[in-house]
Amino acid sequence: MKKLINDPRAVVDESVEGFGLAHADLVRVHPDPLFVSRAGGAVPGKVGLISGGGSGHEPLHSGYVGRGMLDAAVPGAVFTSPTPDAIIPATQAADGGAGVVLVVKNYTGDVLNFETAAEMCQAEGLDVRTVLVDDDVAVEDSLYTAGRRGVAGTVLVEKVAGAAAERGDGLDEVEAIGRKVVANVRSMGLALTPCTVPHAGKTSFDLGEDEIEIGIGIHGEPGRRRVGLEPADALTEHLLTPVMEDLGLAEGERVLLFVNGMGGTPLSELYIVYRAAARILADRGALVERSLVGNYTTSLEMQGCSLTLLRLDDELTALWDAPVHTPALRWGA
C-alpha cells in the first residue's frame, strides 16, 4: 500500500487537521469527537444544515462547510459512519435557533446513527429533520444499504438546501427543498480500478485488467455488471441511459449535468465523458443548463466516474446559482 499517510489509523484525524489549517478562515475543526463547523459558528435565526458519513469521499462532506451550504459536517472513519456522540454536538453547533436539517446518505449505518442522534437532539428540544439521499439508480439493495445508495447527488442536495437556508427559508421549507432535490436527482457510476482503505491495507475488491464495473458504489460495492474495455462514449451511455430513464426525462426538460470523478481519474477524461453525455442529452432533446465537472464525491484513489442528472426548474436553478463559499465549492462570494 503506497499512500501519502503516516499512521493508517490516524489518516482521518490528520487529514481533517490539515484541512482545518488550510481553511481556517472558513471552518473550525473540533477534534474529539471529530466534527467540522463554520468558523463563525451557527448563524442566529438561520436553519442549520449538516451532513456527514464515512471518510474517503473528500471533499464530501467537510469541504462543503461554509456560507450557503453546510453549517457542520461529521467525518467518520474511512468508509464507516460517524457515531451519534459526534453527530449530536455537530447538530447542536449548527443550531441557530430555527432547527436543523440532517442530510443523510442512505446506508444502514448512517441512517441508524443519524436517526439516533436526531432523536436525542429532539428529546432536548431541538427540532431536527432528516433528508435521506438515495440517488444511485444502479441497484436496489446493496452491501451496506436497504434501498438505493446515496452517492454524488448528495452534493447537489447540500448546495440547494444550503442556499435555501441561507436565504432565510424556515425549517419546513429547507426540508422540503432538500426532498425536492432528492426527487429530481439520479446518479450512476463506474470503476476502472478499486481503492485501498488505509487501515485495511488491501484493495476493496478485485477488478481484472480488462474489466470495468458498471454501477459501482462509492465504497466499491458491486454494481450491475462488468464489461470489457469499452470506449468512453459507450461507457457513458451505460451510465446515462438508466439515469435518464429512472428520472423519466422528457424532451425539452432542463437539467444540470454533473460528471463526478472518483478520485484517481484525470480531469481530461471526465471532460471526454461530459462531451459524450452532452451529446446523448442533446439527442434526447434535453437542455443542459448547468454543469459541474470534477472530483466532488470520491472513493479515495479509485479510477472511474459517476454521472448525475438534476432536473431543473426556476427555483432549483436560482438556488444552485446562489452564492456559495466553502473550501470545495465557491462562487458569487
Next chain:
Amino acid sequence: MKKLINDPRAVVDESVEGFGLAHADLVRVHPDPLFVSRAGGAVPGKVGLISGGGSGHEPLHSGYVGRGMLDAAVPGAVFTSPTPDAIIPATQAADGGAGVVLVVKNYTGDVLNFETAAEMCQAEGLDVRTVLVDDDVAVEDSLYTAGRRGVAGTVLVEKVAGAAAERGDGLDEVEAIGRKVVANVRSMGLALTPCTVPHAGKTSFDLGEDEIEIGIGIHGEPGRRRVGLEPADALTEHLLTPVMEDLGLAEGERVLLFVNGMGGTPLSELYIVYRAAARILADRGALVERSLVGNYTTSLEMQGCSLTLLRLDDELTALWDAPVHTPALRWGA
C-alpha cells in the same frame, strides 16, 4: 491501458471539446488549430495573458482561462508542446491593443515554439513579452529542459499576472509582476506511481512497489533520488526543505503554501501533506497567510504531489486575492 477515452489519438480534441461544452459561459474552443479563449473575446485596452503547453496537466492551462487570469490557452498533444501555428492565433485572440504576455514553462520545446510564435507576432506589429517559469528546485537540467523545469508555480504566475492585467496594468507592469512571482516561487514534487500517456499505451517510467521518486517532473522525468515507503511527514520534509532553502526563506516571512495533487492522489492525503508542511513552516517561523490545496497541475493519473511556496508581500497578496472567474479557480466573482 484502462482509461475513459475513445480513440487515444483524439483524447485532447475530445476532452477540450467537452471542456468547451461544460464551460460555454466562460470559454470558446477554436478547434483547428486548437486553442481556447475567453468567451467574450479580447478585452479592449487590457494586456492579454496567454499560456499553453503539453496536455495531461489539466486544469493547467485551459482551466485558467477567464476573468482575472488567462485570455487564451494553447493545449498541445499530451506532454508535447503546442506549435506556433496554434500559439499565433491564440496570441492574436488575446490582443486587446495593449500587448500580450506569454507565460511559458521552461521546457525546450515550449520555449522554442513560444519564442517562434512571439517573433512572428512581433513582426506583425504586436508587442509580445515572455515570462519563463522555472520553479522546480529538484534538478538543474532534465530530460526535456535546459535549466530548471516549470511546474505548479505556473498557476500562481498566471493568477497574479492575470489579476495585474485585469486591474489595468500596462504591458511592462504585467511582465514585471509575472517575473516577480517567478523570482519568489519554488516547487518540488514526488511520485508514488507513474502515469500512462494515452497514445503511448504504457507507463512513462517504472517505479517499484516500495519506491517513491523524490523530485519527479510533471512528465515523469527523473528526480533527485528514490526512497522507500516513508511516512507523509518525512516525505513532506524531503520536498519542503529544498524549497525553503532555495527560496532563502527567513523567519517572519509570509508565504502562500500550495499543495498540488498530481491527479491520482486523494484530497485527504494532500491535506495530510498540508498539515506536515504547515508544521515545518511554523517551526521555521514562517507565516502561512494563504493556501491552495488540490489538483491544479497534474500528470494524468499519477499519484503524488508537489509543494510550492510563494513568498508574499502586500502587492502579491492583493493580486492573489483579486476576483477570478475561470473553470478551475474562482472567487470573489
